[in-house]
Amino acid sequence: MVLLVLCTYLAVVLGVGLFGHRLFRGTGEDYFVASRSIGPFVLLMTLLGTNMTAFTLLGASGEAYRRGVIVFALMGSSTAIVVPFLIYYLGIRSWQLGKRRGYLTQVQLVRDRYGSNSLGALLFAVVVGLMLPYLLIGVKGGGDALNALTGGPGEGLPAWAGSLAVCAVTYAYVSYGGMRSTAWVNALQTSVFLAFGIVAYVAVMSGFGGLTEAMESLRSAHPDMTDFGGDRFAYLQMGSFLLLPLCTGAFPHLYAHWLSARSMASFRLAIVAYPLLVAAIWFPSVTLGAVGRLEFAPPLDGPVLVKLIVGNTSDVLAGCLAAGVFAAIMSSLDSQILSLGTMFTQDIVRHYGFHGRLGEDRQVWFGRLFVLAFLALAFGCSLVVSQSIFALGTWALTGFAGLLPMFAATLFWRRATARGAFASILTVVALWAYFFIDSLSVEGAYSIGGTGLMPVAVIVPAAALALAAGSLAPASAPLDQSGPNR
């Protein structure tokens, strides 16, 4: 029954995605940013859906199962506070410039702003590199969820089948319908997730006697899971996690959604409603994960959220929530792979001289092939990578957060220079690599020297300092002045 409901849902998603193709206007701008025609409601749902990943559902509930309700503050309320301000400043400014100058990618913006081809190439390489672990959490999450929903390790469907299903369905509607299909499907999937999530939440929590009773029981059995600690470790960690949502301002897929807005006024609803909707998604995920500790003793062999749903609801409801989990995963994966295709088409194929020799449809096909190869790589990695979804997501988000000072300066700081941008990006790459290698020798969750301070709290200020120092230092010779080739 679970599989039947899930397959029906995937068919509906595919149908909506393919329907979006019927309105396709045959131009690159329509494929990549839906001719900048997306209205307030779809923009809100698609921005929310894009930020709602396997990390939010499976990763956050799993972390809450280990650490308790503090996870809501670490990632939920920090996201609710920071991201709307990023949309307000960076989103609106990006939309203004994108519309005026015809930008489709961040690399075009950066190349044009600083007049540096090599800076654009470096940024392309770094963003694509960071997208791999971020995309991987969706692919891996799909596999883990399907396996747990159909019986768990040894009994359920193999994880690769879920990963393959997520990749295949998402690739089909994105490559066929482009941004319009992606935005429509995102709006559908976010609505589906919110609706099914509320029903499943009530069903599972009633099994514990309601939310208040579940929290009372959790406080009695595991008091450390209902408070936030109170030591220096917690202080440094809370501060670090407030910086992590800065990654949203540097995501290439969010940038593409910003550009797809019909008008500046389309952003109003997204900015105001974002915090409450984020809370509405993170709160059930975190509280369910935490009360999962009352039912399952560690170590756990599968996602706690899925195990709770399978164990406490009917087959049909479990199938509906499985659809919700897949909705969350695919609503991010589709935007990620669309933005990768856009970047490859615009920043490589068009920029490096193929523009005159290839028609627009052929250029789009190059983007599709690149995405197919990238998805195949992510699928292959999902079969061998054993890190938790939360850990994988945190590393990807840390890297993107480090790019934020450079993007913010590109949009708002007149004195920022190509040299400063280079210094900032290279600082992020060097520090990210250093901390990642350092983390390989650490068991469990990583923080710098075990203090609670996360790498993001060092990388973001260092990237900002490098940007300022590189931009303000007197220039000895001009950097690459070849200018954009667009």
Place this chain on the structure above:
Amino acid sequence: MEPSHPRWPVAALVALAVTFENFWMWADDRLLFGLPSNLAYHLGLCVVATATLWAVVSRGWPSDRGKD
């Protein structure tokens, strides 16, 4: 490029960020409205953030004529 955004919303963001670190009650394990007090606090913070952002889009909406 000349930004067309007002700057005062940055102060609102900083104020929210400061209140995010509710260290004075981290060790408090009481329940508030049926929720752990820290969780209730952060849910309330999301509501305050929504109200703040409503004020931002009402009073600080940027000009649509930002200069390059």
